[in-house]
Amino acid sequence: MRVIAFSLAMGAICASGSAGYSNVAYGRPVSVVQGSFAGAGLDTLVDDVFRPRGTSWTSDTVYWNGLNTVIEINLLGTYRLMGGIVQCDDNDAFRILYRNMDTGAFETLWDVPNYDGYGNGMQTRPNPTNDDEIYFFGVPRVTDTIRFVAVSGDNSYSVSEIQVYIPAPATAGLLALGGLVSLRRRR
Numbered sequence: 001m002r003v004i005a006f007s008l009a010m011g012a013i014c015a016s017g018s019a020g021y022s023n024v025a026y027g028r029p030v031s032v033v034q035g036s037f038a039g040a041g042l043d044t045l046v047d048d049v050f051r052p053r054g055t056s057w058t059s060d061t062v063y064w065n066g067l068n069t070v071i072e073i074n075l076l077g078t079y080r081l082m083g084g085i086v087q088c089d090d091n092d093a094f095r096i097l098y099r100n101m102d103t104g105a106f107e108t109l110w111d112v113p114n115y116d117g118y119g120n121g122m123q124t125r126p127n128p129t130n131d132d133e134i135y136f137f138g139v140p141r142v143t144d145t146i147r148f149v150a151v152s153g154d155n156s157y158s159v160s161e162i163q164v165y166i167p168a169p170a171t172a173g174l175l176a177l178g179g180l181v182s183l184r185r186r187r
């Protein structure tokens with residue numbers, strides 16, 4: 001009985017996404033609030049689809065030149081963000097910002113590093129070999145809006161996926177289920 005319950009629990013965790021976390025940017029409204037962009041529709045940034053590793057920076061991505069462009073995602077709710085995953089051009093550094101709910105100012109959530117300087121197309125951060133690996137922020141932040149900008153690089157920037165995570169509701173339900181199983185066993 002104990003073994004069966006444990007197996008069910010593990011299955012539920014795997015099915016709920018990246019190690020028990022939910023991407024709250026998925027399907028949310030995306031807009032460019034400053035500057036311009038070209039290429040794919042903005043909805044492709046929150047569709048849970050990554051381009052194949054090394055895809056050309058302008059192939060079905062959102063791309064732009066210069067540091068003026070600001071992409072904004074309305075999370076349609078207030079969440080405590082634990083971590084993120086992004087896929088963007090390899091040879092540039094980017095930044096995700098969050099709206100400070102007290103001041104309204106946008107502050108740094110994650111400085112997304114330059115992957116390399118030699119031009120190998122789209123690369124997922126933090127782990128180019130695993131689109132499911134979450135980067136956990138140093139300090140989780142409570143917010144309802146995030147922004148994405150380029151910080152430095154070769155002046156040609158692109159992005160194909162932006163994800164931010166909270167613990168999956170399934171995990172909370174799972175804990176309750178586990179408690180229920182324990183309760184029944186004691187009878």
Ligand SMILES: [Ca+2]
Pocket residue numbers: 044045046047048049050051160161162
């Ligand atoms: Ca995408």
Ligand SMILES: [Ca+2]
Pocket residue numbers: 057089090091092153154155156157158
């Ligand atoms: Ca670039």
